[in-house]
Amino acid sequence: NTTTYGSDTSISYETVNVNQSTMIVDWGTFSFYDDPKKLESAFLLDINGDGEITTISSSSTSAIATDTTGAQLRQTSDGSLFIKDGDSTLQITSPDGGYVDLNFEETFSGGSFKSESLGCPKSRQ
Helix, strand or coil, X not given: CEEEXXXXXXXXXXXXXXXXXXXXXXXXXXXXXXXXXXXXXXXXXXXXXXXXCCCXXXXXXXXXXXXXXXXXXXXXXXXXEEEEECCEEEECECCCCCECCCCEEEEECCEEEEECCCCCCCCCC
C-alpha cells in the first residue's frame, strides 16, 4: 500500500493466509508490515530492491537494556523480537508467523507517537 498525506508518502505491506484446500482467506492471520525486509525470506523475494533477500536470525540479537530479570527480550538490528530463556531462543510472531517489531516512532502535525519494547515477564505455570 502506498499512502500519501500532504507531502508525506509511506509504503506498507499486508499479509494474510489462505487455506490451501478451500482457498478461503483466514482474516485472523492479517498482519501489517512497514519494513519489507521482514517478509523477504518468507517469500524468497527481494521486496525492497537492495539486491539481497534478508534473512532474520535469532543468532544475531542484542538484549533490550530495560529487561534485566528472568527470560530476556532480545532484538535483531531491524527490530524483530525474540525471547531468550536459558538455552532457548523463541521468535515472537504475528498471526501469520511473521516477525514482530514494536519499536517505532511517528511524528505528525500536532504531535507524535512512540512505541518501544521494554521487557518480557516469565509466565509461571
